[in-house]
Amino acid sequence: MYGHSFLCEEESPTLPNPAATGKATYSNFGVYGAKAINGVGAVSNHDFTGTAEAYIPGHPAAKYLYVWKVTRRALGDPRCLEVKWGIGPYWSEVLYDGVIKFSPSQ
Numbered sequence: 001m002y003g004h005s006f007l008c009e010e011e012s013p014t015l016p017n018p019a020a021t022g023k024a025t026y027s028n029f030g031v032y033g034a035k036a037i038n039g040v041g042a043v044s045n046h047d048f049t050g051t052a053e054a055y056i057p058g059h060p061a062a063k064y065l066y067v068w069k070v071t072r073r074a075l076g077d078p079r080c081l082e083v084k085w086g087i088g089p090y091w092s093e094v095l096y097d098g099v100i101k102f103s104p105s106q
Contacts, residue, residue: 016064016065016066017045017048017049017064017065017066018045019045019048020045020048020049020063020064020065020066021064024045026044026045027044027045027048028042028043028044028045029042029043029068030042031070031081031083040083041070041081041082041083042081043068043081045066047068048066048068049063049066050062050063051066051067051068051079052065052066052067054067054079055067067079068080068081069081070083071083072084072085
């Protein structure tokens with residue numbers, strides 16, 4: 001899904017949690033607006049624990065996986081990142097980062 005726009009379906013993907021497998025100390029995923037590439041939401045591995053158990057109950061790999069939905073209406077689902085319509089700043093409010101180089105005076 002990296003680098004591509006996509007629409008969320010009703011089914012949730014089951015994905016590996018790198019922090020649970022010991023391959024990373026931290027993992028997360030973020031949702032960005034397509035036009036301004038502005039961050040509109042994120043979830044970290046601290047929230048992933050136990051989320052796959054409902055989809056594959058009793059499976060030994062469930063503790064290494066996570067399931068999370070991204071939707072416009074969460075409807076109370078605790079495994080859901082709700083992204084509302086019209087979220088984000090106005091274009092005139094966006095401050096783009098830049099580089100300032102400081103050098104010693106000669």
